[in-house]
Amino acid sequence: MTSHYRTRRLAIAALTAVIVAGLAACSTTVPNTTLEPRTEFGRAIDQLWDNLLFWGTIVFVLVETFLIYVILRFRRREGQPAPRHVHGNTTLEIAWTLAPAVILAIIAVPTVKTIFDTQRPAPANALTVEVIGHQWWWEFRYPEYGVVTANELYLPVGRTANFALQTQDVLHSFWVPQLGGKRDLITNRTNHIWFTPESTAVWNGVCVEYCGTSHANMRFKTFVVTAEQFEAWVNHQKSGPATASSAPAATGAQADTAAAPPTAQTPPAQTSGQLPTYAADRLPLYAASYNPVPEALTIGNVVGDAARGAQIYRTAPCIACHVIQGVSAGIVGPNLTHIGSRTSLGAGLFPNDARHLALWIKNSPAMKPGSKMPAFGKSAAVPAGYDDQQLADLAAYLLSLK
């Protein structure tokens, strides 16, 4: 008897632990939640989810309650008469075949309706955005405006965005949780997904189809901005790169800001200065990029010179892969025309500052496993590579490309 009692106490403890874990999970802030949709697509899904959660909870409570009741009520007792011999009951069995069928019908009807609603062709005035997946970064093209950028997606609030999804290599999947469901990028196909962002904000986006070594490091940021801000951003992106001023950029300046995650929440969602882009220091905490750099990868505290960097760039191997409008025309890597105005580096991994940029050029595979960009810093393996000063110059030049 005591062992039964102990068993029961254990069961209650287990249940409590589960519930506590569940509640604790709910109480943290959840910046990537799927349950607070900000598009009509997301809301349609969320309504289905509410329906599913409602019926799921009912079935869960009924089944588990009945199970617990049976466990407590029909425990073997001393001197108990033999159980009644029941080996079936046709009426009951028909009933519990039909009941789930009815619940499933209640779920299936709105499901099918939602499928057809959300997979209609996008409205004619939608903003087309071509999303091109690469191992392991995102290319975004706005054919309407002739704008090409990488890893940072700008969308105007209130206008439907129609995404044409393609991949250059393996499969990827495009997902911004608050904006609705995901859609895979399938090689040799163009997939579509569309939705209308309903409020300005910054959201994290990720690749959710396993795509190889740095699948986890294929992130992007989505900036939903006002129509005016979006227009300003487009005009800025369409303009050529800023001419290299001699603005110095020190690689040691931000030395350790990235080692620890930022702790203070900066005011979100404003563009800064004259630039119609988000400033890295104004990103909300969850959208900041701050992965640690491997300890073995270091750079001296040198001050880079943008003008010298521009000179180096013209003959550097960089030009084989990267576009800087009017300067270089490589197409393998991300477009760098306005790289200085982006907040992050390496598809959402690092802050886009002089130190990280110089380190990235020095040895990007050390910072991002599998990175297709070779190490260009001077080392035993690459004796002809750039020294720290040259790396800092290149970083200063790229950062000046606002």
Place this chain on the structure above:
Amino acid sequence: MATTVAAPPRYAVPHTRYERGLWSWLATVDHKKVGQLYLYTALAFFLIGGLEALIIREQLKGPNGSLVSAETYNQLFTMHGTTMIFLVIMPLGAAFFNYLIPLQIGARDVAFPRLNAFSYWVFLLGALFMNAGWLFGAAPDGGWFAYTPLTTRQFSPGLNIDFWVIGLQILGLSSLAAGFNFITTIINLRAPGMHFMRMPIFTWMSFVTQFLLVLAFPIITVAVTFLMLDRFFGTNFYAITAGADPLLWQHLFWLFGHPEVYILILPAFGLVSEVLPVFSRKPLFGYPVMVYSGILIGFLGFGVWAHHMFAVGMGPIADSVFGVTTMLIAIPTGVKIFNWLATMHGGSLRFTTAMLFAIGLIALFTIGGISGIMHSSPPADLQQTDTYFIVAHFHYVLFGGSMMGIFAGTYFFFPKITGRLLDERLGKIHFWLTFIGMNLTFFPMHFMGLNGMPRRIYQYQANQGWDLENLVATWGARMLAVAVLVFIWNFIKSRRSGAIAGRDPWGAATVEWSLPSPPPEYNYAVIPTITSRYPLWDVTSPELTADVPHTPEGEKRTDISVGGKGTHASFKAPSDTHMAAETAHPSAKELGIAMPTPTLKPLMASIGLTIMFIGLILKHSVNYGSLWLPVLIGGAAFFVISLYSWLLSPLEPQHD
């Protein structure tokens, strides 16, 4: 056939060394020994797969985990999934098929005992092949689903995927051979009176599973053969540069992959359907419906595969069709759960460890089933797929379902296999640690997924709202690790010195419990005649089966002797006095029963096959590339010679 009772044949067994020690295991064709080999091998891989899971959880304990590199992590999650599916749950199922099906249907062995041994050896060598990549730092890293084009030579030039492709080919051969073997066994070797609708429910669910195996594995075999040809011989089935459509692989893979889910769960359903009636002291509620729902699940399981692909953009019609068929499959599954509850209702419940695990399956599989319905709705799935919500879902199905059922079956059948009982006190500790640890590990994953955490990521940043859930899950995994250690300790200890079980320690109903524990080589000295679904209860507790259909009066009926008389009315710890271990049986020879003779030929054939595949993988090895063709041809020749020698040597001792 192995079951003939003939005049004592003249025995000319040349290899007496096959009767004991290591040789007896290498040369065995006894389904009970093969079953044990499956059991021990699968448990060993359970430890490996569990260790992989533990490393994964330690890596994800907090943000920016750095225990392992991205490359290692990708290998770990690939091999964790591959191991748990192909090297743990499937072979644990096979262990029970092997051990129990002949016993439950009243047969002396499977239909093709040597093919059975061959299945095991091929499985073992395939499993080792699959894991051999670890030795070269090149374990498979394409995910257990191995989506093309990532797994084509263009994007995965290393040996990693080669180990997976070839390993899976080898394992598929094992499953196919076993599937055909058990179908033949169940159809042909049932004892007199063992009509289909009297078969123990575990055998029924296994029967359905075998059909799934023989129908689903050819599909993955074709898919993997294409990939193998692409990777080794430059064909273009999946070559995107030649215009291949990556969805070809996905359709083939999931057309196999979804029935595979039922291959993993139906044997567990069968096991708990054996355990629940015994410890409720009631016949299984709605036996025919349980059978039909199992068959229906098997059928519907082939019509839902594309629900793994709602995000690929199949269009609204395909999405709707596969969404609705997926919902339909919930109906027979729900019926099973309700029938189990009804079996317990009104019963006289005895909470042995086996019963606790069976109840654990009902409680936890229900959660997995409900979350499954949540992503049967394609738009909802677009938010859930490839997130931790899915990880939570299928761990409730496969850990909360399959593994719970297998543990229930292990505690229940261990005494039949070993003659000794697993320790109940350690068993209950094992159960509660497992039950709590499992929920701590996997329940928070629902929240992680709904909060946007993708699957298959080796690192995540802080401030994403995922830290606490990940920490809890890691502690849960640690608790599961302790639970597994308790189980292993219990297993080893009870194997050696557990309480003697006797023939029927639980008061069970089916015919295998009339045998000594462990049963003699030939199982049944006299093949029993079966008169109802619960032949032992007819003898020991006829009041329980009064309602159940029986053979009409007057039909021939052979009495079934049950050891340990008087132990059935109530459960008592068996004492040595009335349940002494029955170690001394008359031998098959003394009884004049012709049993297949032990032989090494199945083992040799499987070694030849493996050498052949080692030759193939050498093709892309840097150092030994030139050896590939000689090794391949040598292995193939050895395989063919072994097969011939196998086929030309008689199965049973020569009668003359």
